[in-house]
Amino acid sequence: GIYLLSTIVQLRNSFPPPPDAEINLFSTIPQFELFGAVFDWSVLVSAGVSAFVRWGNEKVNGLKD
Numbered sequence: 892g893i894y895l896l897s898t899i900v901q902l903r904n905s906f907p908p909p910p911d912a913e914i915n916l917f918s919t920i921p922q923f924e925l926f927g928a929v930f931d932w933s934v935l936v937s938a939g940v941s942a943f944v945r946w947g948n949e950k951v952n953g954l955k956d
Contacts, residue, residue, distance in 0.1 A: 900926055 900920055 896926065897930060 902920075
């Protein structure tokens with residue numbers, strides 16, 4: 892989901908509105924800077940959740956080689 896959203900947001904800059912068009916679908920998407928913090932926090936949260944799950948698995952099942 893995050894990769895799809897970042898691709899759509901980056902497409903905004905790839906398709907500037909034509910001079911005779913009143914509205915362009917991509918021009919209605921907010922600037923990338925608005926989503927920058929969302930992308931950063933999603934990566935940090937997923938890393939934290941992964942570390943917590945691994946830690947919990949080791950506590951429940953013990954260390955295995």
